[in-house]
Structures are given as C-alpha cells and as structure tokens.
Amino acid sequence: MTEILATVIFLFSLFFLLGSSVWVGLSLIGVAWIGIELFTSRPAGDAMITTIWTGASSWTLTALPLFIWMGEILYRTRLSEDMFKGLSPWMRWLPGGLLHTNIAGCTLFAAVSGSSAATLTTVGKMSIPELRKRGYPEYMIIGTLAGAATLGLMIPPSLTLIVYGVSINESITKLFMAGVIPGLILSLLFMLYIVFWYFYFPNERPGAEKSIGIKQMITESKFLLPILALVIIVIGSMYFGWATATEAAAVGVVGALTLAFSQGSLTWKTFSNSLMGATRTSAMIALILMGAAFLSLSMGFTGLPRALANYIDGLNLSPIVLIASLTIFYIILGMFLDGISSVVLTMAIVEPMIRQAGIDVIWFGIFVVVVVEMAQVTPPIGFNLFVLQGMTKHEISYIAKTAIPMVALMVLMVIILVIWPELATWLPDTIRQRGN
Amino acid sequence: MSDWSKFIGLPLWFWLFILPTLISLICLFLQNKIEIIFKPIWKILDKIYFFSGIIAAISMCLILLIIIAQMVTRWTGIIFEGSTEFAGYAMASTSFFALAYALSKGAHIRVSIFLNLNSFTKKWLDIFALFISSIIATFFARYAIKTNFMSEMLNDRTQGQDQIPEAIVYILEMFITSPTNWISMWSNYEGKWIFTPVWIPQLPMSIGTILLAICLWDHLSRLLITNKSEIKSDIVK
Numbered sequence: 001m002t003e004i005l006a007t008v009i010f011l012f013s014l015f016f017l018l019g020s021s022v023w024v025g026l027s028l029i030g031v032a033w034i035g036i037e038l039f040t041s042r043p044a045g046d047a048m049i050t051t052i053w054t055g056a057s058s059w060t061l062t063a064l065p066l067f068i069w070m071g072e073i074l075y076r077t078r079l080s081e082d083m084f085k086g087l088s089p090w091m092r093w094l095p096g097g098l099l100h101t102n103i104a105g106c107t108l109f110a111a112v113s114g115s116s117a118a119t120l121t122t123v124g125k126m127s128i129p130e131l132r133k134r135g136y137p138e139y140m141i142i143g144t145l146a147g148a149a150t151l152g153l154m155i156p157p158s159l160t161l162i163v164y165g166v167s168i169n170e171s172i173t174k175l176f177m178a179g180v181i182p183g184l185i186l187s188l189l190f191m192l193y194i195v196f197w198y199f200y201f202p203n204e205r206p207g208a209e210k211s212i213g214i215k216q217m218i219t220e221s222k223f224l225l226p227i228l229a230l231v232i233i234v235i236g237s238m239y240f241g242w243a244t245a246t247e248a249a250a251v252g253v254v255g256a257l258t259l260a261f262s263q264g265s266l267t268w269k270t271f272s273n274s275l276m277g278a279t280r281t282s283a284m285i286a287l288i289l290m291g292a293a294f295l296s297l298s299m300g301f302t303g304l305p306r307a308l309a310n311y312i313d314g315l316n317l318s319p320i321v322l323i324a325s326l327t328i329f330y331i332i333l334g335m336f337l338d339g340i341s342s343v344v345l346t347m348a349i350v351e352p353m354i355r356q357a358g359i360d361v362i363w364f365g366i367f368v369v370v371v372v373e374m375a376q377v378t379p380p381i382g383f384n385l386f387v388l389q390g391m392t393k394h395e396i397s398y399i400a401k402t403a404i405p406m407v408a409l410m411v412l413m414v415i416i417l418v419i420w421p422e423l424a425t426w427l428p429d430t431i432r433q434r435g436n
Numbered sequence: 437m438s439d440w441s442k443f444i445g446l447p448l449w450f451w452l453f454i455l456p457t458l459i460s461l462i463c464l465f466l467q468n469k470i471e472i473i474f475k476p477i478w479k480i481l482d483k484i485y486f487f488s489g490i491i492a493a494i495s496m497c498l499i500l501l502i503i504i505a506q507m508v509t510r511w512t513g514i515i516f517e518g519s520t521e522f523a524g525y526a527m528a529s530t531s532f533f534a535l536a537y538a539l540s541k542g543a544h545i546r547v548s549i550f551l552n553l554n555s556f557t558k559k560w561l562d563i564f565a566l567f568i569s570s571i572i573a574t575f576f577a578r579y580a581i582k583t584n585f586m587s588e589m590l591n592d593r594t595q596g597q598d599q600i601p602e603a604i605v606y607i608l609e610m611f612i613t614s615p616t617n618w619i620s621m622w623s624n625y626e627g628k629w630i631f632t633p634v635w636i637p638q639l640p641m642s643i644g645t646i647l648l649a650i651c652l653w654d655h656l657s658r659l660l661i662t663n664k665s666e667i668k669s670d671i672v673k
Contacts, residue, residue, distance in 0.1 A: 021551045021565040023544045030572045045579030057528040059520040065496050250503040275493045280543035283534030380549055
C-alpha cells in the first residue's frame with residue numbers, strides 16, 4: 001500500500017516540478033527531499049550531501065568535462081569546412097551524392113565529440129548552405145542532418161554513455177566500445193535511406209556533380225587526416241587498454257588543442273570560449289547527476305525500485321515484451337525530457353528491473369542511447385529541433401516531420417539490437433580478454 | 437525541526453527561507469521603485485558569478501593537468517599518490533563553482549513547454565519556478581555547509597592515499613579562528629604532509645551551492661522588479 005502511495009507521490013511531485021519549469025537537477029532534489037521527509041525518519045539533508053559529495057567527487061566522472069571540452073575546442077576550429085572539403089570528393093560518387101556528407105560528417109565528428117548539438121552545428125554550419133546551393137531538396141538536407149546528428153550520443157565518446165556508466169557503476173570504456181558497431185550500423189541505415197530516396201524519387205535529384213580527378217581527391221582529403229588521427233588515438237588507446245576513459249579524454253583535449261594550434265585557429269579567445277563553454281555544459285550535467293543521485297537514494301529508502309522490479313519479475317514478461325514497453329516508455333519520456341535527464345531519472349527504477357530480468361547492462365546502455373536519441377528529434381521538446389530551428393529558421397513541426405523517417409530507422413535499430421545483441425556486446429568482450 | 441537551531445534569536449529557517457521570500461514580496465509590490473537599490477547589487481553579483489565560473493574553468497584545467505601528470509608518472513615509474521582523489525576534488529570544484537555561472541548563462545536545462553504557452557505563464561510560471569528552485573537550492577546549500585562543518589569538526593580524513601602539506605590546513609583554519617589564537621595555533625605546526633582532511637575539498641561545495649542559492653533568489657528579484665527574465669540561453673544562435 002505504501003508503495004503505491006509512494007509511487008503516486010513521487011510521480012506527482014516529479015511531474016509538478018518539472019512541468020512548472022523548475023530546473024531539472026533541482027526538481028530531482030526537490031522530489032527526493034519530499035520523498036525522504038514523507039517516508040522515512042532519516043534526516044534528509046545529511047543523507048543528501050553524503051551521496052552528492054561522493055558522486056560529485058568521483059574519479060569516473062572526470063571523463064565528462066574533458067570530453068565536453070575536447071568537443072568544444074574542435075567545434076571552434078576550421079574543422080567543419082575541412083570536413084566538408086575532405087568528405088565531399090568521396091561522397092559524390094554514391095547514389096544520393098553529397099547528402100551523404102551529412103551522415104559521414106556526423107559520424108566522424110561524433111567520434112570526437114559526445115554531444116549531439118555540437119555535432120549538429122559543426123556539420124550543419126557547412127553542409128546546409130553547400131547542399132542548398134547544389135539544389136538538394138530541403139526536407140532531405142534537414143531530415144538527414146537532424147537524424148545523423150544523434151549519432152553524437154552513440155559513437156564514443158558519448159556523454160549519455162558516460163552518464164549512464166556513472167549512474168549504474170559500469171565501465172565507461174566497455175560502454176564506449178559497445179557503442180562503436182551499433183553506431184556505424186545506424187549511420188549505414190541512414191545512408192541506405194538516402195540511397196533509397198535517390199532511386200525512388202529520381203525527379204528530385206539535383207544535377208550531377210562535376211567530376212574531379214583522383215589526384216585532387218587525395219589532396220582534398222588530406223584535411224581529414226588530423227581528425228582521423230585524433231579519432232584513432234582516442235578510441236584506440238581505450239580499446240587497447242593503454243588508457244582509461246578519463247586518460248583518453250585528456251589525450252583528446254591535448255590532441256584537439258594541438259590540432260587547433262596547427263591550424264592557426266587557437267587564439268586566446270577560442271581557447272577561453274571553449275573552456276567556459278565546457279564548464280557550463282559540465283555544470284549543467286553535474287547538477288542533474290547530483291539530483292539523480294539523491295533521488296535514487298530517496299527512492300531506495302522507500303523500497304520502491306525493488307518492489308517494482310519484483311512486481312515486473314512476477315509478471316513473467318518475456319525480455320522482448322519488457323524491452324518493447326521500455327522503448328515506448330522512453331519515447332514518451334523523450335518527448336518532454338532530453339536524453340541525459342531521462343537516463344539518470346529512470347536508472348534508479350530501471351536498473352534493478354533489468355538486472356532482475358537478466359538483461360546485460362552494457363547492451364541495455366546501447367539500447368537506451370538509441371531510444372533517447374529519438375528524443376532529440378521528437379517534438380515538442382527535442383534539442384536537435386531547437387538547434388536546427390535556430391540554424392534554418394524553419395518551424396519545429398516542419399523539422400520534426402522531415403526527421404520522421406530517421407526516427408523510424410532508429411526504431412529499426414532497436415529491433416536489430418534485440419535480434420542480434422552481439423552487435424553491442426562483442427567488441428567490449430574482446431577488450432575484456434585483452435585486459436587479462 | 438530540531439535541526440534548525442536558532443541564529444540571532446530566530447530559527448535558522450526564518451533567515452534562510454522567510455527573509456528572502458519577504459524581500460521578494462517587497463520586490464513584487466514596489467517593482468521599479470526599488471530598482472535603484474538593487475541595480476548595483478546585480479552588477480556586483482554578476483561579476484561574482486563570472487568569477488566563480490573562472491575558478492571552475494581553472495579547476496577543469498587542473499583535472500587535465502592532474503591526469504596528464506598521472507599518465508606521465510606511470511610511464512616513468514614515479515609514484516603519484518592519490519592522483520585519482522585529487523582529480524575527483526578538482527572535478528567537484530569544477531561542478532560546484534560553475535553552478536551559479538551556468539545558471540546565469542542559461543545553461544541549465546528545464547522543461548519550458550508550459551513556460552512558452554503565453555505571456556502570462558511566461559512571467560508567473562517563471563516566478564513560481566524560480567521561487568521553488570530558490571527554496572530547493574537554499575536547502576541544498578544549508579546542508580552542504582552543515583556537512584562541511586561536521587567534516588571539519590570530526591576531522592574526517594580521505595579514504596584514499598592523497599596527502600597535502602599541513603600548511604594549507606593551517607592557512608585555511610586561520611579564517612575560522614580568531615586572530616588572537618593564531619599564534620598558539622601555528623605553534624603546533626610541524627610542516628609535514630598529512631592525509632587530506634575532507635573538509636578542504638568540500639569547501640567548493642559549500643561556496644558553490646551558496647552561490648547557486650543566491651543566484652536563484654537574485655534572479656527572482658530581477659524578474660519581479662523588471663518583469664523580464666535575465667536567464668537567457670545562448671545555445672541557439
């Protein structure tokens with residue numbers, strides 16, 4: 001009985017606070033505060049600070065600001081022009097032409113940045129005007145970009161995966177490795193969508209690109225080398241066990257600074273802007289994590305997560321049904337919350353549930369990321385929609401409509417992950433053996 | 437409510453919650469008549485938020501340096517005791533010092549769907565949200581300080597291998613002891629390295645959460661007086 005009451009009160013106060021536009025992190029603290037005061041005799045405040053302090057000063061979390069910083073530095077370099085220049089010679093041969101630079105550019109930038117918004121702006125800054133100039137249909141330019149930018153959340157380094165790893169105490173390196181193959185498959189799906197468009201709507205194709213020689217192709221793509229080197233160093237050092245996730249992040253920051261310096265785009269202004277920008281973003285995520293840590297403590301006191309896990313277990317759902325219902329749940333949640341918030345908010349409840357059901361937590365991390373990726377492009381609240389609105393001045397509803405096929409592809413990705421879970425679990429298993 | 441001891445004759449919750457609420461009510465009723473009093477305060481506070489943001493940024497550079505040092509020492513075989521703890525302290529410092537700065541720059545996220553309904557909700561819901569947030573942040577700050585004091589009183593030490601020079605503790609202790617006792621305090625000084633007392637890395641938590649609470653009350657007063665929110669995000673350019 002108390003459990004039902006607790007659920008109702010938690011849910012009500014959560015929706016009330018979030019709905020009245022109290023900042024997400026503070027809402028979580030507020031809900032947890034109410035929960036502890038009502039259902040336990042423990043002193044709420046002292047318990048809160050102990051939990052928050054342990055979380056906020058943890059070593060695992062240090063990867064977060066550094067990866068954010070790395071992305072911020074690269075975002076302020078000439079990278080977006082270089083990437084477009086370097087990628088377009090290779091993409092013009094594919095059916096669908098330069099639209100593929102949206103996907104390839106996002107995939108590449110996602111491998112050095114953990115944020116979807118940064119990926120979107122970096123790639124879009126260059127590709128939107130260039131693709132428009134060449135006469136590609138607007139809905140394809142916007143849609144593919146909105147969808148592909150979500151790869152920033154999946155391909156390592158990924159902020160969502162760091163946050164997930166910190167919330168459930170799992171190795172961030174393993175989670176990163178698990179994201180590689182599904183991320184590449186998802187970008188392949190996006191590319192297939194462009195190919196499909198090319199053959200299905202031949203009258204929308206723009207005029208053919210003028211061909212260029214192989215020599216020019218190679219000169220143009222030399223711009224890609226530094227960024228590729230950075231990707232290989234950062235991901236490689238984690239894969240081969242030379243560096244922990246945090247150390248790889250530090251290497252990434254140094255590498256990004258070097259790259260910016262060699263390009264001549266490292267001025268005091270870009271340096272301080274990147275640093276302050278990263279400070280703000282990491283504080284934003286840190287506050288949500290603090291709130292979430294306190295909320296899971298508070299819910300733990302009420303026994304709610306365990307009771308719910310037992311209840312779900314008692315229903316004898318097959319894992320497929322459980323995953324399907326969680327998918328729907330996260331999509332609905334994602335309409336109102338951003339990815340990181342919905343992950344930290346639900347982990348206290350969902351973690352015991354999936355462990356009980358015997359679902360691999362690393363696999364589940366990748367699943368969750370694909371699902372919250374959709375949240376980035378689903379209205380009314382979708383971060384990529386806002387960023388794209390700022391960049392293109394289109395209505396949110398129009399942008400969301402162009403992204404519907406990409407959301408469908410992400411749902412397809414969830415199905416693929418359920419059928420072949422090895423896609424996510426294989427790569428992290430190989431590093432585990434290497435470590436021994 | 438035994439936890440709320442008296443402070444200058446009145447329970448602590450009066451000073452923390454009721455007093456700022458009363459000030460906010462005054463702002464609501466007098467509006468631009470008192471803007472002249474508040475304007476200089478806002479200017480100073482803006483500088484303080486920015487300054488704490490800079491400290492946060494420096495802490496972030498420290499994380500980077502500590503981690504690089506950790507890697508270098510590992511390769512060269514030198515031992516860097518407690519590097520992970522130090523990185524953790526720098527992490528906490530980055531997060532906490534940046535809280536208020538990030539808020540004033542609109543970096544913290546919120547669900548703004550009802551906020552953007554119409555001009556009525558834009559103002560009144562924002563006021564309500566700021567008020568509730570201020571209360572929560574004040575609660576947060578109050579216990580951060582309490583825990584910080586408790587760690588100092590109980591002389592809690594780190595669980596890790598990190599050590600700091602004793603002098604740091606003495607210099608910081610000078611702020612909370614009266615100058616008349618400074619000489620007797622320093623006479624115990626031995627100049628050795630000690631395991632980090634937890635209250636020192638916890639200082640950023642106290643300062644950062646106080647600033648966050650002040651920042652929220654401050655922006656509430658700004659909204660009440662000027663009728664427009666100064667928390668604007670620059671993410672969407």
